[in-house]
Amino acid sequence: MTELRKRMNDAMVLRGLAERTKESYLACVTGLAKYYWLSPDTLDAEAIQSYLLHLITEKKLAYSSVNQAACAFRFLFATVLRQKSVAFDIPMAKVPKRLPQVLTRDEVQRLFAHGGDLRSRAVLMTTYAAGLRLSEVCALQLGDIESAPDRMCIKVRQGKGGKDRYTLLSPRLLDTLRLYWRARRPRLWLFPNSSGDGPLSDQTAQRMYHAARRAAGIEHGGGIHTLRHAFATHLLEAGVDIHTIQRLMGHGHVSTTTRYFHLAHTHLIGTPSPLELLDPD
Template sequence: MTIGNLSPASIVSYTRSVSKLSIFHELSPRDMELDQVLDFLVYLKEEEGLQWRTLKLYVGGLRYYYQEIVGSIDLAGKIPYPKEKPSLPQIMSREELAQLFSGCLNLKHRVLFRLLYSSGLRRMELLNLKLRDIDTKDGKRRIRVNQGKGGKDRYTVLSERVLEELRIYFKQCRPKDYLFNGQRKGSPMSRGALRHALDSAVKRSGLKRVVTPHLLRHCFASHALEEGMNIKTLQYLLGHQSIQTTLIYLHVSEIPLSKAFSPLDRWEEDV
């Protein structure tokens, strides 16, 4: 399968979708009708019990295959996404985050997780960060995200406190090329190593909950809204294509009324 501007994780996911469809019907997907594709999706939901998010990945892979590879735009458009809505993210409190950071085994892991939370990066965006992506020129503090989800570049925020911690980390660890190296200098940290480091920090901290890299991204979004960040600004920082995705965080954020104001009071001050 020739796949264009997709992340490695998407390539694996999409390839798996097409492969399982072929195995299910013992037939090349190119020779299938829409009904056969729908039968496969019903099987995944009813027999394998796949949830909304996993089914969505399968549908995305199959739609991409039929539209971009086979060239059957009509068939691709008739493969429906599952109707269920995603559950709201379970946000960690600020106290729980502080507890997590205190459980980090070393400086590298502490800086890594604080950067993940404070910038709202996705897991692979963090692991793919290179030293040159930390932009502090001309008094700026920002992180360049190269080829994020959907192949788009963007910038996100760099915490002043985390920047100081990064400078200490750099002096002690001397990373090469990538901001967070794996076992070999110049190579990126692996997803498995990140997962192990986070699991260890959770265990050492005494937290009694599941913590994932993506949960830290959820926390960034929710807490940013609570502190008064504009929803459009947050959409850009998170790299969301649709504002509807960002609006989910309005339902889980505790935005205090003390931050509310009347626009009349604001503009009449200048009259």
């Protein structure tokens, strides 16, 4: 796998795939190799289809995860191995569309109040206040916090799709981050790992969220990504226009952002039913 892994990684770098996409694709191909104990370039389409079926029926993976594996295998064979003549009969499963879970403002307040130590509260507050993805909050560096009065923003480096963007820096968040910096004195990474030589891991940030959620008595709420959903929904409820929210969140298409209309209560309350618009008998 070593040579094949290098070839695949090089091909993804040349095509500008995002870091998390590269990691996911390599993990999918590694899983395929371990399942058969064979190099993936020796397998045929039937073997790959059997493996995808195994992921669905035995591993019970979500269809979105299986789709990602199928994309990784297509990339491997068509791009890396240049076997474009090989026909894959791998239907991409339709992923059921569900509305994301969102915390209320009161629940967010309770979450912060039960956030444990100052670092945990700072991580959770930053995720919510800036609408960050998990990977984005973990990768923040001190230089990304632009606190000059005429700037007041956070730079997000290489977000989804490898794109940089700027998002909000709340004055309340800035006060919390300054308290945190005075207590912990991070040097490069805003939230370094325990050894200080790298960024906070995704798993640690998720544990912070779940610990605070349990302590606050919030039964629902999914993972830490719920705070990003709350960011968008609460801004929409406050009257911020959809295109501004799209830019702040780094969505490539406004259609991704418009789903939050379904979650914003202020857009439902007070809206009359068409029945009320009919002439009375």
